[in-house]
Amino acid sequence: MKKSTSGIIKKIFSITDTLAGVCLFSVMALVLANIIMRNVFKLPITGTIEIVGLLIVTGLGLALANCELADSNIGLDIEIKWFSRTVAKIIEAASYLLSLVFWAVVVWRIFIYAHTTYVNGRVTSTAMLPLYPFIFILGFNVFCLCVVLAYKLVRTVKGAPEESAEEGKGEDK
Secondary structure, three states, X not given: OOHHHHHHHHHHHHHHHHHHHHHHHHHHHHHHHHHHHHHHOOOOOOOHHHHHHHHHHHHHHHHHHHHHHOOOOOOOOOOOOOXXXXXXXXXXXXXXXXXXXXXXXXXXXXXXXXXXHXXXXXXXXXXXXXXXXXXXXXXXXXXXXXXXXXXXXXXXHHOOOOOOHHHHHHHHO
16 A cells, blocks of 8 residues: 555544544533533533433544554454464454454444434434434444555555554654
């Protein structure tokens, strides 16, 4: 893979990671505002729990791809050091391929569910917010995870050296 492809992917998913931070900051600000409104003015913000839940799901989803790109997701490491380098690469590629297939099915089902909630007009119970935009956003975020898994699969198959998270930081300058 070209260095430019790696840079573009890192740039795009660093943006989604920043948006994830904005979502989580918004959760903190909303909860603080709700506490102040409830205790000082006796007027709690309607639907705070629902909005917090939607923002957390959106924020976590936005962080998925960048976490995978930086190898920060929780994973299961198999001790394969006693295998040859070729066998280790085959196991690694198979792992990426299985993960990609699994998450691609999840993306497909999320988009079907999002479409169903759109058609049925489902909304949250208190704030009456439509659910489908958040489900579509989650589907897009999991699709971004699939893009990163496909990128890592191609790098593994081609035998490209792995880039550490530290190496990628200097490219932004």
